[in-house]
Amino acid sequence: MFYLLILINLISFIIFGLDKKKSIKHQRRISENTLLGVSFIGGTAGAIAGMLIFRHKISKGSFLLKFGFVVMLQVVLILLFQKHFK
Template sequence: MMYILIAINLLSFIIFGLDKRKAIKHQRRISESSLLTVTFFGGTIGAIIAMMIFRHKVSKKSFLWKFGLLLILQLAVIIYFFKIQK
């Protein structure tokens, strides 16, 4: 399980970095829904690190709201999962 999380976070980091590069070069971008989907399926840490390093999507309020709601949803799912385990 740990290897899967590492891989998806690395993928998330790369995708955010690639989107930033495309933005700088005025090329066709990766959709926000794709970025959020990778984040949802476990790439949260990679996404946060990429957002800080590349300074990507940090000034876009609508994306930050969606990202924040996604984090809250993930936390709720994790808490629910751990309550079921007890």
């Protein structure tokens, strides 16, 4: 499980970097749903690192709101999972 989380966070980081590169070159972008989806399935740390290092999506309020919702949903699911399998 640990290696899977490392992999998905690395992928998330790379996807945020690619989207930033595409935005600079005015190319077809990676959808916000894809960025949020990768974050949701475990790539939150990679997404945050990508957002900060590449300075990408950090000033877009609507995306940050959706991203915050994804993080809150993850926390709730983790807490429910822990409570159920305690």
